[in-house]
Amino acid sequence: MTTAEQGKAGPPQGQLPTRQLARRLVEARRSERSDGDTSARATAAACDHLFRELSRWVGRDGCHALFARALAQARTDYPVMEEIQLRPQSEPYVEVAAETIMAHGDVATAEAIESMLARLVELLGRLIGEDMAMKLIEGSLALSQRGDATFDKRREEA
Amino acid sequence: MKDYERAAIRSLPSGVPGLDIVLGGGLPEYSFNLVAGGPGSGKTILAHQIMFANATVERPALYFTVLGEPTLKMLRYQRQFSYFDPDLAGSAIQFINLSAEVMEQALGEVLQRIVSETERAKPGIVVVDSFRTLGSPHGSAERGPTFDLEQFVQRLALHLTSWEATSFLLGEYGVEEQRNPVFTVADGIIWLSQVTDRNSVVRKLQVVKTRGRAPMPGLHTFRITDNGLQVFPRIPEQTGKRKLRKRERLSTGVPGIDEMTGGGIIAGDAVMLTGPAGSGKSTVATQFMMAGLANGEAGVIAVFEEYPEQYVARATTRNPEVAKMIEAGKLEVIYLRPLDLSVDEALAAILEAVERLGAKRVVIDSLSGFEAALAPAFREDFRESLYRLVGTLTATGVTVFTTAEVIGGFGELEFSSEKVSFITDEIIVQRYVEIEGEVRRVMAVIKMRGSEHSHEFLTYEVRAEGVVVGGPLTGYDGISTGVPTLRAGAKPSKPKRSRRQG
Numbered sequence: 001m002t003t004a005e006q007g008k009a010g011p012p013q014g015q016l017p018t019r020q021l022a023r024r025l026v027e028a029r030r031s032e033r034s035d036g037d038t039s040a041r042a043t044a045a046a047c048d049h050l051f052r053e054l055s056r057w058v059g060r061d062g063c064h065a066l067f068a069r070a071l072a073q074a075r076t077d078y079p080v081m082e083e084i085q086l087r088p089q090s091e092p093y094v095e096v097a098a099e100t101i102m103a104h105g106d107v108a109t110a111e112a113i114e115s116m117l118a119r120l121v122e123l124l125g126r127l128i129g130e131d132m133a134m135k136l137i138e139g140s141l142a143l144s145q146r147g148d149a150t151f152d153k154r155r156e157e158a
Numbered sequence: 159m160k161d162y163e164r165a166a167i168r169s170l171p172s173g174v175p176g177l178d179i180v181l182g183g184g185l186p187e188y189s190f191n192l193v194a195g196g197p198g199s200g201k202t203i204l205a206h207q208i209m210f211a212n213a214t215v216e217r218p219a220l221y222f223t224v225l226g227e228p229t230l231k232m233l234r235y236q237r238q239f240s241y242f243d244p245d246l247a248g249s250a251i252q253f254i255n256l257s258a259e260v261m262e263q264a265l266g267e268v269l270q271r272i273v274s275e276t277e278r279a280k281p282g283i284v285v286v287d288s289f290r291t292l293g294s295p296h297g298s299a300e301r302g303p304t305f306d307l308e309q310f311v312q313r314l315a316l317h318l319t320s321w322e323a324t325s326f327l328l329g330e331y332g333v334e335e336q337r338n339p340v341f342t343v344a345d346g347i348i349w350l351s352q353v354t355d356r357n358s359v360v361r362k363l364q365v366v367k368t369r370g371r372a373p374m375p376g377l378h379t380f381r382i383t384d385n386g387l388q389v390f391p392r393i394p395e396q397t398g399k400r401k402l403r404k405r406e407r408l409s410t411g412v413p414g415i416d417e418m419t420g421g422g423i424i425a426g427d428a429v430m431l432t433g434p435a436g437s438g439k440s441t442v443a444t445q446f447m448m449a450g451l452a453n454g455e456a457g458v459i460a461v462f463e464e465y466p467e468q469y470v471a472r473a474t475t476r477n478p479e480v481a482k483m484i485e486a487g488k489l490e491v492i493y494l495r496p497l498d499l500s501v502d503e504a505l506a507a508i509l510e511a512v513e514r515l516g517a518k519r520v521v522i523d524s525l526s527g528f529e530a531a532l533a534p535a536f537r538e539d540f541r542e543s544l545y546r547l548v549g550t551l552t553a554t555g556v557t558v559f560t561t562a563e564v565i566g567g568f569g570e571l572e573f574s575s576e577k578v579s580f581i582t583d584e585i586i587v588q589r590y591v592e593i594e595g596e597v598r599r600v601m602a603v604i605k606m607r608g609s610e611h612s613h614e615f616l617t618y619e620v621r622a623e624g625v626v627v628g629g630p631l632t633g634y635d636g637i638s639t640g641v642p643t644l645r646a647g648a649k650p651s652k653p654k655r656s657r658r659q660g
Contacts, residue, residue: 058229059255066230128233132244139248 018125021137022117025050026110028141039110040101044094047117051093053140054124064088070120078112080104167370170324173211173241174204176389176506180363180378182371185346188322189369190315192341194331195350200361200382201328202232203239204350205285207386208326210241213250217282220275221253225291229255240385252279265292265310273317281323286314290329308340315343336366345369350380358498358533363389379500390502393546408519408557411449412442414627415586418603418612423584425518427607428548428558430525430581433588437599438620439561443521444473445624446559447489448480455518456488458511460504462527466491469523476624490515498533501543505550512556520551524561541581548581564589583607588618591631592641594650600631 029049030042047067055063067086075081083104085095094113101109124133169184178184185191185208193201205221213219223229233253236242247253254275259268276284292307311327318325331338333351341347347366352359363380365373380389407422416422423429433439447457461469470491473480483489490511494504508520522528529540536543551558560582585605591598599618603611615637617628631637633648644650 055255055258057253057255058233059223059257061257062228062230062255127230129237129244132233132237132247135244135248 017134018121019114019118021121021134022046022114025117025137025141026114038101038106040096040106040113043110043113043117044092044096047094047113048092050117050120050137050140051088054136057136060088066120066123067093067116070116070123073119074112074116078115080109080112081116084113084116170208171211172204173207174387174389176378176380176391177363177387179391180365180374180389181346181368182365182373185324186368186370187324188319189324189345190319190343191324191326191346191348192344193326193328193348193350194335194341196332196352197330199350199352200380200387201330201350202227202236202287203382203386204348205287205326205328206236206239207241209251209283209285210243210246212283212324213246214282215250218249218279219251219283219285220279220281221251222272222275222284222286223253223255223257224260224286224288225257226288229253238384252281260292265307268292269310269313269317272314276318276321276323280321284318284323284325285328286326287328288330289327290331308343311340311343341367346371351377353535355533355535358535360498360500360533360535363387379502381503388506390500390506393502393505393543393550409449409453410442411445411447411452412625412627414616414618415442415601415603415625418586418601418614418616418627419584419606420610420612423557423559424607424609425557426552426555427583428552428560428581429584429586430560430562431586431588432562432564433601434564434590437588437590438618438625439563439588440469440473440523441476441620442625443523443559443561444476444480447519447521448477448483450519450557451479451483451488456515457490457519457521458508458515458517459489459491459521459523460508460528461491461493461523462495462531463524466493476622487515490517495527495531497531499531500533500536501540501547504528504531505547508551509554512551512554518556520556520558522558522560524563526563545581589638590640591637593634598631600637601627 025046026039026043029046030037030039051063051067054066057063058066064086071081071084071086080100083097083100087093087095096109096113104112121133121137124136127133128136168187169178170187171184172178172181193204195201209219209221223232233247237244256268256271259271272284272286289307289311292310314327315325327344333349336347336349344367346368349364349366351362351364353362361380361382362377364377374391376392378389378392380387382388406425407416407420408425409416409422410419431439431442443459447459450457459469470480470484480489484491492507492511494507508522511517512520525544528544529537532540548558548560564587582605584603584607586601586603588599588601591600599620600615601618602613602615614630616630619626619628631642633645633650634642635645636642
């Protein structure tokens with residue numbers, strides 16, 4: 001078993017709508033970022049972006065509470081998530097160390113982070129209704145497509 | 159004197175049934191309003207109804223949440239209401255959380271954030287929930303200049319008005335704080351309160367101030383349902399005349415009563431039928447209603463003493479047409495028995511049904527049940543409220559038939575058990591009398607404004623098909639005592655089938 005395979009212990013969530021939406025969020029970020037960027041960093045950037053957008057609605061503390069719950073859930077299936085930290089008071093929000101990517105592999109780390117994103121969408125849907133959660137996140141996607149270069153630059157610098 | 163052209167102030171709908179009437183026509187556009195009240199008084203719901211009634215993608219509503227109820231929970235609960243359209247959330251209605259600014263920065267920065275978001279979105283409606291939590295700024299001198307809440311509100315009002323936004327600041331204030339200087343800035347103040355009286359809670363709304371409008375004064379009751387707030391404007395005193403209706407006679411559906419009243423009761427009048435339990439009041443009321451329906455007049459029955467299903471089942475047993483008329487949309491039975499009811503709410507429900515059906519006849523069965531359904535606070539001025547209710551109903555041209563129970567069927571006759579007889583134009587009393595060890599029923603017309611009527615006590619029976627009036631109880635004295643005595647030489651009156659039945 002490779003190191004990358006060890007990082008992925010949980011069941012794949014297949015093509016659930018929440019997983020699809022999470023993937024779209026990631027793809028939207030990836031398309032804006034440099035070619036040399038890793039998948040894991042692109043996925044973390046998608047989380048950063050969603051954190052920023054949702055914070056406008058529900059407040060930074062409220063949004064962090066949602067992400068913290070999603071992270072806790074993701075950790076049960078993806079041990080690699082134990083090494084991922086959330087930092088609500090600074091940027092980037094989702095901290096992914098280079099060593100983590102090295103140790104677990106880029107693809108596996110990205111998938112684990114994407115799992116957290118999908119769980120966040122599910123959680124939001126349970127709280128305010130799937131339709132509104134989807135709408136909020138679609139709104140975030142639309143903003144994403146308008147570009148968020150400044151913030152992404154900060155992540156690259158970090 | 160020269161006539162200057164007035165700057166027209168457009169009115170926005172509040173989206174709250176009944177509130178626009180209280181506001182004097184709606185919310186003045188670009189006004190700066192405060193919505194005050196204690197916790198759970200309905201401020202947030204009111205603000206959401208206003209937003210959903212007015213927001214568009216072009217002129218969205220901005221809802222700033224500060225400290226207090228977390229936004230997620232607010233959204234979770236708000237979307238349970240029927241007015242909440244998820245399609246509008248995020249586009250026409252944008253929620254913005256200011257808790258970080260409030261926790262970490264001075265009021266100046268909070269104001270700046272609101273202003274910059276307003277400039278960005280160009281909203282038609284702006285809500286700040288709750289502005290009172292801004293009153294204890296968490297900012298420090300190092301973070302920049304601070305100013306007090308009064309100044310904050312003053313500056314916010316200037317900014318929002320210049321951006322042509324109609325704005326609402328929600329705050330938790332007690333009624334005793336109405337003189338708070340912060341309220342002087344507002345163009346409009348809506349005060350929501352909850353009054354607890356014994357085991358009932360009554361919600362009340364007051365438009366304390368609204369510039370450029372003449373609101374309805376006083377406290378108006380409101381209720382919060384799955385549809386949000388519904389305000390029941392206080393029934394105004396009837397200063398105008400009743401809607402003119404040809405003084406035609408209406409059949410009561412009981413030929414004997416029609417004969418006693420000189421050809422039927424007068425259209426547009428208020429009639430009260432009083433009697434002890436089991437005397438057939440509801441039966442006569444149903445006959446009155448069915449006579450109208452047979453004549454093409456739609457009707458509304460407001461019941462208070464039993465569930466409508468039971469009422470309809472019983473009435474249908476006597477007359478199968480009852481259920482058919484309900485099905486045909488000609489008759490509506492409305493049930494009003496929440497035990498914290500206000501007279502204004504009852505009127506609103508009846509008037510709404512009258513309007514919907516184009517009803518000409520209304521039955522209130524019974525006043526006794528109605529009084530019991532009222533919150534204790536409203537029972538105190540029941541007579542006055544009922545006077546206004548009946549006045550409002552008859553002013554629309556409908557004929558109102560009320561029943562009232564008198565306690566004790568055999569004692570001295572009480573003509574006005576409810577002490578509300580002055581509200582009615584016509585009073586018919588029913589009672590039990592004991593004759594030779596038998597219980598007999600008699601009725602009489604004791605009041606009929608502007609019309610001759612029978613002065614006799616007539617016997618009657620309650621049969622399967624309804625009330626049937628018999629002949630007069632002749633030869634007896636002291637009928638009103640319940641135990642009449644046969645005059646010397648008179649023959650005892652025996653029950654007999656009336657010649658009056660057609």
